Amino acid sequence: MAVNEDPRTLAELLWGLRKPRIRGPRPAYDLARLADTAVKVADTEGLEAVSMHRIAAELGLTKMALYRYVNGKTELMAIMIEAAVGTPPDLSGAAGWRAKLEEYARGLSTAWRRHPWLPSVTVGDRVMGPRETAWAETALSALTDTPLTEHERLDAVMMVSHHIRATHPAATQGTQTWTDGSAAPIMRELLLLNASRFPLLATTVAIPSTTTTREFGLLALLDGLDRTITQRTHNNGDEQTASRPDPP
Amino acid sequence: MAVNEDPRTLAELLWGLRKPRIRGPRPAYDLARLADTAVKVADTEGLEAVSMHRIAAELGLTKMALYRYVNGKTELMAIMIEAAVGTPPDLSGAAGWRAKLEEYARGLSTAWRRHPWLPSVTVGDRVMGPRETAWAETALSALTDTPLTEHERLDAVMMVSHHIRATHPAATQGTQTWTDGSAAPIMRELLLLNASRFPLLATTVAIPSTTTTREFGLLALLDGLDRTITQRTHNNGDEQTASRPDPP
DNA sequence: AGAACACTGTGTACGGTAGAGACAGTTCTG
DNA sequence: CAGAACTGTCTCTACCGTACACAGTGTTCT
Helix, strand or coil, X not given: CCCCCCXXXXXXXXXXXXXXXXXXXXXXXXXXHHHHHHHHHHHHHCHHHCCHHHHHHHHCCCHHHHHXXXXXXXXXXXXXXXXXHCCCCCCCCCCHHHHHHHHHHHHHHHHHHHCCCCCCCCCCCCCCCHHHHHHHHHHHHCCCCCCCCHHHHHHHHHHHHHHHHHCCCCCCCCCCCCCCCCCHHXXXXXXXXXXXXXXXXXXXXXXXXXXXXXXXXXHHHHHHHHHHHHHHHHHHHHHHHHHCCCCC | CCCCXXXXXXXXXXXXXXXXXXXXXXXXXXXXXXXXXXXXXHHHHCHHHCCHHHHHHHHCCCHHHHHHCCCCHHHHHHHHHHHHHCCCCCCCCCCHHHHHHHHHHHHHHHHHHHCCCCCCCCCCCCCCCHHHHHHHHXXXXXXXXXCCCHXXXXXXXXXXXXXXXXXXXXXXXXXXXXXXXXXXHHHHHHHHXXXXXXXXXXXXXXXXXXXXXXXHHHHHHHHHHHHHHHHHHHHHHHHHHHHCCCCC
């Protein structure tokens, strides 16, 4: 990566603020085409297969020609994300914040199942495009009728997203190292070998799991939000009277 | 990366099962020394500064000499992790599963603050070393007295870890893109510019935050776990009588 | 003691990555 | 029609991880 990492120019690219160029020969392709082929490569061969050379070759271009469209690989990744996220789910069918959040989690999950590289990339400090932003906006809409503050709603939404990300099966993320994945059998073996040092883990991996991490976690998460929400709605009117000082 | 990624040999390295070599000249260094210098470089200059060449040069070695100690960069990373994680916190001082989990979260947080690259690396499908495993064992011990099943306890522990990871300030992980980080001001600007499309987000970023995401999230998480735990302890004896069929 | 052997560290080379900069060709604008 | 602006290509650099042959060094066996 290089000195090109100017977030402002990236933002202009993502939000359609690049001034259209008139003079000179027409570009053979456009950003959408670039993004689509890159997404296709990532979907079928994994994210590590996406290199400047590879994508350029896929389009019948030289590697350096790509730099006429994007300022670097960071920008290519950004437009890939925008192309892949799609549109957020419709939450209007679900009644109540809890059902809406569950629906949102489902939507996130299916989108990520379609593009398994997506969760590992839509992370960290970065400029987001309008389509990805729309997801966050949709998620926030699930909590508008709750007594949570604006930032608490955002926190709650992020919690749900992170949980789905962490339990994403094909992710390079927080897969359950102990029970799933290619390293799991080795870990199991090592734990049973050292059962005296790690008795709790050893017994755990010896037992087959009946529940899924994702469901259990989401349940706990929503239960926890429910607690503060119901608590605040009940104390809503009382709080003022209770905190009102007695007249002298 | 190469064909070297054999998880078995990695496991042997991490768990001290490498047969000690006697013949030939003594190696100038050992794995601990390698790991320590690599950790130091990662701590001071970031994880991307850790390359085979860099670490070798730091030790006064040729790049290729490192391959006499580790089979590749994957193994180097693995021993770096083992060297950096340290020992898990002592939870015996905390009373009850909730306080214990909070203490565990605190310990995780301080360990990751010391080595900001650690959370982004201790993730995904991989073989873990004994010291990292000890952390998981410790975390599990917090929940031994709860009516949760073994796998549910593991799930709960993973949830807490993921949450701390996701809210880790210096992480390449799920920092709050909207409110923190270098891209945040740009996102704020874009949202206020497009406030009609993203009203909820726009109002949110316009308001200063009073609470921290980490605390709010951990609260919700533990509240959620509390619900199932207390629910099950109360229904413990009743459940059998309630589910017992009436005599005909 | 001497030979055989095993191991360490070095030098060179390879294929991969992202990217800079000069250049030729094309197309629009004045 | 001429000049300006733009596209795509070519060559080059600087990294990265890693394979492999080789020289030197120390241990072990005879």
